Amino acid sequence: MTQRLYYENQYTKNFTATVVSCTEGKRGFEIILDKTAFFPEGGGQPGDTGFIGNSEVIDTVESGDDIIHICTKAVSGEVDCRLDFEKRFTNMQQHTGEHIFSGIIHSICGCDNVGFHMGEHSITVDFNCAVTQEQLDEAETLSNEAIYKNIPVEAVYPADDELCNYDYRSKKEIKGQVRLTRIEGVDLCACCGTHVAFTGEIGIIKVISMANYKSGVRITLQIGRKALADYREKNISVHEISALLKAKTEEITPAVERVLNQLQKSRYKYSLLKKEIFAVKANDTSGEKFIAFDDGGEAEDARIFSDMLAEKVGVAAVFSGNDENGYKYAITSRTTDVRNIGKELNAACSGRGGGKPDMVQGSVAAKREEIENFWNNINL
Numbered sequence: 085m086t087q088r089l090y091y092e093n094q095y096t097k098n099f100t101a102t103v104v105s106c107t108e109g110k111r112g113f114e115i116i117l118d119k120t121a122f123f124p125e126g127g128g129q130p131g132d133t134g135f136i137g138n139s140e141v142i143d144t145v146e147s148g149d150d151i152i153h154i155c156t157k158a159v160s161g162e163v164d165c166r167l168d169f170e171k172r173f174t175n176m177q178q179h180t181g182e183h184i185f186s187g188i189i190h191s192i193c194g195c196d197n198v199g200f201h202m203g204e205h206s207i208t209v210d211f212n213c214a215v216t217q218e219q220l221d222e223a224e225t226l227s228n229e230a231i232y233k234n235i236p237v238e239a240v241y242p243a244d245d246e247l248c249n250y251d252y253r254s255k256k257e258i259k260g261q262v263r264l265t266r267i268e269g270v271d272l273c274a275c276c277g278t279h280v281a282f283t284g285e286i287g288i289i290k291v292i293s294m295a296n297y298k299s300g301v302r303i304t305l306q307i308g309r310k311a312l313a314d315y316r317e318k319n320i321s322v323h324e325i326s327a328l329l330k331a332k333t334e335e336i337t338p339a340v341e342r343v344l345n346q347l348q349k350s351r352y353k354y355s356l357l358k359k360e361i362f363a364v365k366a367n368d369t370s371g372e373k374f375i376a377f378d379d380g381g382e383a384e385d386a387r388i389f390s391d392m393l394a395e396k397v398g399v400a401a402v403f404s405g406n407d408e409n410g411y412k413y414a415i416t417s418r419t420t421d422v423r424n425i426g427k428e429l430n431a432a433c434s435g436r437g438g439g440k441p442d443m444v445q446g447s448v449a450a451k452r453e454e455i456e457n458f459w460n461n462i463n464l
């Protein structure tokens with residue numbers, strides 16, 4: 085049974101221990117020490133990393149009463165151990181922040197945390213009931229108030245016969261000694277994880293988003309250092325957008341709306357102009373078949389232009405796009421069933437698509453020269 089130093093002091097970064105066993109496993113050398121400050125993966129919190137001697141610890145997991153360190157090299161005897169404490173502290177911030185937020189949601193909405201995931205950039209918490217926007221805002225405000233109050237985070241080990249006196253949150257039935265994590269006035273929850281000693285160490289709890297999930301909601305949170313990194317990144321984005329739009333940071337939303345409006349108007353004018361150009365070009369055409377290339381055009385352009393051309397020629401084909409990205413095509417006729425032409429084109433020019441007897445549409449991954457070769461050799 086490994087002695088768990090992280091329950092005696094969760095801030096232990098360095099310690100000396102004796103190797104009990106070291107065997108080669110699938111992911112590396114599996115090292116068991118007589119005591120450890122490395123927290124094993126559990127309750128949504130990832131396993132700790134760091135070094136045992138000169139052997140890197142890539143993960144820590146629990147196996148019965150033992151804690152197994154997954155390491156890159158074999159070690160033996162007495163060893164100096166060092167945690168990646170920056171990572172651990174960030175995990176403690178996330179984990180304790182989750183307690184606060186879940187405890188407050190529990191008291192506001194009466195629902196339980198039924199899922200918790202600590203991702204690389206943010207955490208998600210799942211609740212088994214609906215949460216309104218007002219309740220979410222209130223929970224965020226109260227969570228941060230709990231941080232400002234710098235409340236102690238305590239571990240409580242009640243005797244079995246006392247346990248019924250505690251009203252605590254628990255994710256599952258627990259065998260043996262129950263360890264409760266108490267944040268006075270905020271949360272009481274059965275938990276085996278590591279936590280900061282005072283809520284002030286968390287810094288901030290920010291709700292990022294909420295989505296319906298199963299019969300309840302999934303809430304994404306930014307907590308502690310990760311929240312600062314997120315704020316920094318978003319602040320850079322806001323300033324970059326503000327500079328691009330030549331608008332004050334607090335006015336970027338209406339500025340983006342203006343740009344999108346202008347873009348929509350320009351697109352409309354452009355489509356009118358293009359139709360005029362197509363009409364002029366179509367006017368000058370005649371013959372049994374006709375092919376046109378609309379450089380940089382869209383699928384819609386191909387359809388409109390080929391339809392105009394079909395008034396003047398037997399079969400009209402328009403290819404919008406370019407050699408690099410391929411072409412969208414439309415083949416139109418008032419007199420000939422063009423579906424076979426479409427099939428032959430797809431076969432010859434790596435294309436896909438289809439349609440009705442008077443028009444087929446699709447795309448080809450071929451160069452202009454190949455398309456022209458195909459067109460020159462088809463028999464109508």
Ligand SMILES: [Zn+2]
Nearest residue numbers: 179265275277
């Ligand atoms: Zn916990």
